[in-house]
Amino acid sequence: MSFVRPHGRATLQGWASGLTRGFFITFEGGEGAGKSTQIRLLAEALAAEGSEVVVTREPGGSPGAEAVRHVLLSGAAEPLGPTMEAILFAAARSDHVEQVIRPALGRGAVVLCDRFFDSSRVYQGVTGELDSNFMAALERVTINGAMPDLTIILDIDPQEGLRRAVARRGEESADRFEKETVDMHRRRREAFLDIARREPERCVVIDASLPPEEIAAQVLEIARRAMNSRREKDAKHV
Numbered sequence: 001m002s003f004v005r006p007h008g009r010a011t012l013q014g015w016a017s018g019l020t021r022g023f024f025i026t027f028e029g030g031e032g033a034g035k036s037t038q039i040r041l042l043a044e045a046l047a048a049e050g051s052e053v054v055v056t057r058e059p060g061g062s063p064g065a066e067a068v069r070h071v072l073l074s075g076a077a078e079p080l081g082p083t084m085e086a087i088l089f090a091a092a093r094s095d096h097v098e099q100v101i102r103p104a105l106g107r108g109a110v111v112l113c114d115r116f117f118d119s120s121r122v123y124q125g126v127t128g129e130l131d132s133n134f135m136a137a138l139e140r141v142t143i144n145g146a147m148p149d150l151t152i153i154l155d156i157d158p159q160e161g162l163r164r165a166v167a168r169r170g171e172e173s174a175d176r177f178e179k180e181t182v183d184m185h186r187r188r189r190e191a192f193l194d195i196a197r198r199e200p201e202r203c204v205v206i207d208a209s210l211p212p213e214e215i216a217a218q219v220l221e222i223a224r225r226a227m228n229s230r231r232e233k234d235a236k237h238v
């Protein structure tokens with residue numbers, strides 16, 4: 001987790017100015033899609049405009065949740081089965097929401113989060129084949145109203161994503177999720193696209209095979225538009 005606080009102001013500045021509370025953007029997509037890269041570029045662009053930007057990630061993002069992240073990504077929770085794994089993800093998310101995300105939004109910051117509940121829906125719900133009612137209940141309790149204003153789904157052919165992830169990692173060993181089969185990653189890609197089709201108000205899909213700068217320009221434009229539309233809605237309700 002890192003904080004970019006160019007001026008330490010409590011109100012939103014730059015493109016985010018005029019919003020009555022913070023703005024919450026999540027980035028989703030498969031391994032190596034470019035989530036971390038795009039979050040860094042958007043954070044820089046928004047901070048340059050004077051917004052307070054909080055960059056965070058899942059699983060993790062708060063001290064309690066980072067401890068759970070280690071258990072999850074090392075594979076130590078795998079023998080406990082997918083239900084227990086989903087509960088651990090939910091516990092980490094709940095801590096992250098209450099300790100980091102909600103306070104930041106309350107201060108008026110723009111929060112950029114690397115993976116959020118859509119990853120749980122896809123990884124545990126779809127490819128973990130958990131009961132959808134159980135997953136929906138877990139999600140509701142965990143986020144407790146902290147719904148993303150915008151979700152950017154970076155869409156990539158899993159083979160290309162995994163190639164990038166392996167190239168970046170070098171000699172380090174793959175984590176628990178990178179090790180799974182390409183077929184599994186393809187099902188996840190479809191599941192992310194399915195979420196975008198069901199929730200077009202919140203989700204935007206971007207072709208992540210493009211060069212990073214082209215994607216960054218699209219992300220900035222989409223974020224700007226989403227903030228403008230929230231600002232207009234807020235103005236009507238004042």
Ligand SMILES: Nc1ncnc2c1ncn2[C@@H]1O[C@H](COP(=O)(O)OP(=O)(O)OP(=O)(O)O)[C@@H](O)[C@H]1O
Pocket residue numbers: 029030031032033034035036037038164165167168208209210211212215
């Ligand atoms: N649009 C792009 N085109 C080519 N390479 C890219 C692009 N975006 C990112 N990369 C490179 O691919 C690798 C993975 O990118 P990044 O870490 O941003 O992806 P990620 O979605 O965060 O991956 P992970 O799910 O493993 O965290 C990095 O080496 C990065 O420099």
Ligand SMILES: [Mg+2]
Pocket residue numbers: 035036037114
């Ligand atoms: Mg990443």
